[in-house]
Amino acid sequence: MGTRGAITRLTKDGFEGRYHHWDSNPSGLGEQLFKLYHGHFKENLDAMLEELIDKHPAGWSTICCRDFNLKAGYIEASNQKRNEKTGEYVYTKNPKLTNRPLCYCHGDRKEKTWLVTQKNASDSGVEWVYAFNVQNKTMQILASYNEDNTKMIGMFGCGNPNATWKIIKIVELDGKEPDWKYIENNVREESHKTYENIKKKEIAKFLSNTKEAFSHVGKSGLGIGDMAYAHYLMWYLQDVKEHLFYDTKMEIAKRISELTLKNPIWEDRETNYIKDFPELEPYSSTKQISGLQLCAVLEGIVKDLQGGSQ
Numbered sequence: 001m002g003t004r005g006a007i008t009r010l011t012k013d014g015f016e017g018r019y020h021h022w023d024s025n026p027s028g029l030g031e032q033l034f035k036l037y038h039g040h041f042k043e044n045l046d047a048m049l050e051e052l053i054d055k056h057p058a059g060w061s062t063i064c065c066r067d068f069n070l071k072a073g074y075i076e077a078s079n080q081k082r083n084e085k086t087g088e089y090v091y092t093k094n095p096k097l098t099n100r101p102l103c104y105c106h107g108d109r110k111e112k113t114w115l116v117t118q119k120n121a122s123d124s125g126v127e128w129v130y131a132f133n134v135q136n137k138t139m140q141i142l143a144s145y146n147e148d149n150t151k152m153i154g155m156f157g158c159g160n161p162n163a164t165w166k167i168i169k170i171v172e173l174d175g176k177e178p179d180w181k182y183i184e185n186n187v188r189e190e191s192h193k194t195y196e197n198i199k200k201k202e203i204a205k206f207l208s209n210t211k212e213a214f215s216h217v218g219k220s221g222l223g224i225g226d227m228a229y230a231h232y233l234m235w236y237l238q239d240v241k242e243h244l245f246y247d248t249k250m251e252i253a254k255r256i257s258e259l260t261l262k263n264p265i266w267e268d269r270e271t272n273y274i275k276d277f278p279e280l281e282p283y284s285s286t287k288q289i290s291g292l293q294l295c296a297v298l299e300g301i302v303k304d305l306q307g308g309s310q
């Protein structure tokens with residue numbers, strides 16, 4: 001999985017080091033760094049950081065599950081061949097190097113120096129940073145957060161330039177190995193809770209805003225007694241609801257509310273509003289959406305959101 005990260009040293013201004021592209025979450029890169037320190041680099045942190053930061057200035061595709069007894073370098077897909085028996089890929093130029101750590105500056109790639117810093121990291125989609133303190137023999141695990149306090153997720157080389165970095169854990173390199181999955185899941189769960197709370201607040205605000213529009217429709221005496229209205233309400237609840245994101249639902253409801261405040265659209269069974277509601281169009285078999293139907297959708301959305309978050 002392309003989870004972006006960085007291997008860095010702590011500096012006066014934060015951290016500074018190299019990009020790491022694949023599996024940079026604690027249970028991937030975090031664990032591998034701890035294992036390399038105790039294994040291949042035999043507790044020599046200076047030697048380890050020299051190799052991981054100074055000698056590979058363009059950064060890493062991945063160091064996870066790679067053999068540091070081999071010379072690091074990139075392997076282009078065109079220089080790989082599949083072993084038909086085992087299914088494993090083999091580096092055609094030098095099969096002995098197949099399991100080498102993959103950097104962007106040696107082997108088949110010669111990319112430029114790229115210094116990842118606390119200032120530029122989140123903008124390029126970096127989600128996890130491992131920042132080493134050479135004196136104290138510690139590794140800080142940092143995670144990037146959005147302004148609303150949810151975990152930043154990087155995509156296609158882009159992140160949130162305004163994200164802030166929080167220290168998730170300080171690992172004593174000579175101490176007990178932490179539970180990497182636990183650290184990772186904790187961050188995910190906390191962020192999910194924060195997101196749920198934001199959503200709840202938004203829905204509460206939305207419901208109080210639509211109250212007025214809804215009471216107009218309510219006063220008109222529509223309801224389950226009206227066959228067409230009941231039919232439309234079922235249509236929303238059964239065929240539409242599950243396909244829409246909650247913010248799309250609120251957006252649709254807002255537009256319907258505005259219409260109801262201008263005109264008694266619940267009395268309108270003629271006008272076709274489908275062009276104004278392209279989000280609903282894929283679910284309408286008749287390609288016809290009347291004012292009455294919109295009011296049923298509004299009730300459906302309110303019911304749906306009152307029932308909790310999706």
Ligand SMILES: [Zn+2]
Nearest residue numbers: 056103105106
């Ligand atoms: Zn390199």
